[in-house]
Amino acid sequence: MPSSSSIVILGAGLMGRLLAVELARAGHTVEVFDRGGPQAEHAAATVAAAMLAPLAESAVTEPNVVRMGQYALARWPALLGALEQPVFFQQNGTLVVWHRQDAAEAQRLRRVFERTHTALPGLPAPEALDAARLAAAEPALADRFTQGLYLPGEGQLDNRQLLAALAQEMQRLQVRVHWHTPREVGDFAPGTPGQPDWLIDCRGLGARAQWPTLRGVRGEVLRVHAPEVTLQRPTRLVHPRYPIYIAPKQEHLFVIGATEIESEDLSPVSVRSALELLSTAYTVHSGFAEARILEIATQCRPTLPDNLPAIRCSAPGLLEVNGLYRHGYMIAPAVLDAALEWLHTGASPLAERLGLHIVHTAAHAHAAPM
Known part of the structure; x- marks a missing residue:
């Protein structure tokens, strides 16, 4: 060569x-x-949360994408370590929580995660958390949720x-x-x-x-600064219509998103979408009420x-x-x-x-x- x-x-x-x-x-x-x-x-x-969550994403994608994500989790540290400029990287797992009315959907997700683990045993198994284990894993959510799922080994970067x-x-x-x-x-x-x-x-x-068959899929993401909120890892809230994710970056910066729309519209985020994202984040942690909105952004992802x-x-x-x-x-x-x-x-x-x-x-x- x-x-x-x-x-x-x-x-x-x-x-x-x-x-x-x-x-x-x-x-x-x-x-x-x-x-x-x-x-x-x-x-x-x-415009992305940059979560590295193959098991969590197995709920919405194919097994080969999960395998690629599993490979990438092990590869990212070497790629980032070769750069002169530091990049925030975290591998504290993913936390999935839900309100009582969404327990049935949460159990469906748990079965999906367990099937994925069985098919790809190299992925850590999902762990069910009761109130005590949830409080130990994520103290900020101790009084807000009584159960959850922990997906070990998953990560994120900035x-x-x-x-x-x-x-x-x-x-x-x-x-x-x-x-x-x-x-x-x-x-x-x-x-x-x-x-x-x-x-x-x-x-x-x-x-x-x-x-010619390429299309754009619209995503909407908020970036907020929330000094009153401390989360140790990306947190996903089960919801039947718009499962939200909250990715904590450094210095109390949070990336919040959920929406995925079959549209190539790049106009600003609608009031409805912004209200849904913010109000749902507030149900996860009331400290988001005093957060400062730094950015509300849209972008279309290239999709075959x-x-x-x-x-x-x-x-x-x-x-x-x-x-x-x-x-x-x-x-x-x-x-x-x-x-x-x-x-x-x-x-x-x-x-x-x-x-x-x-x-x-x-x-x-x-x-x-x-």
Whole structure:
């Protein structure tokens, strides 16, 4: 494998930055084009809670995504440890609580988690908490809930710290980044004179011309500063209509979300959604009443028809990564390592083991691995 391949990456969201850093570290010449700036204001990765919760997410996703999340939990510490700028990372598990009227839905979730653990025994088993164990695990909720579920080993990170750290690392590795400079796949001809050896498209919804079935799924997230609230880990509240999550970051910053809407509307959050999120957070902890709202944001996640991620090689020298949907941070290391493996060897045993879909057409047979 030549150690000096030239690579152009389209899109500097989470996947674009991760790939740029790892390829530059491997000795390749990397150039990145993005329509936004270093703050990744157009990326779905900016509006996220960045929870790493494969067992919790098994209630709404497929087993292969859970396997990718399980792999990523073990991989994130090494990826973060290689960055010069620190990134908040926590692995204190996930707490699931519910009000009495939602006990039936909570029991259904518990059965889902137990089936997932049986199918993937590498995941820690869910633990039922009575009032005493719940109070010991999360003292701030001791007088508010009498039972819960604890999902050991799950984690979270600070998404915006990570995006900033990756931007700094790209600069340190002398990756040429062209901010506010959108480019299309058709602007390049990989492998021809004066062109990059490889083109990697990580633009999410910006790549719709190449993925006609790609759609956006709207998410709405609040960031609040709540000095009166202390939570030790991400907490999920069971609710029949909008199961809410509260992810505590550093210095009493909380990311609150729940909504998932089949819409590509990027207009501001509605009053109804904001009221539901805030009032439900208040039922978890009354200290949220005095919290200060720092931001109410919306973004659309790039989603393929099966709601699963995909890596595709549709032309010589072109690699496309898309469809990370709502699981971007949870599965990104698995997608990253599978893409790197395929680029370097032309195959990915990791993708096969995790059930990550890699499609390469007959046309690609003429393009050699890096």
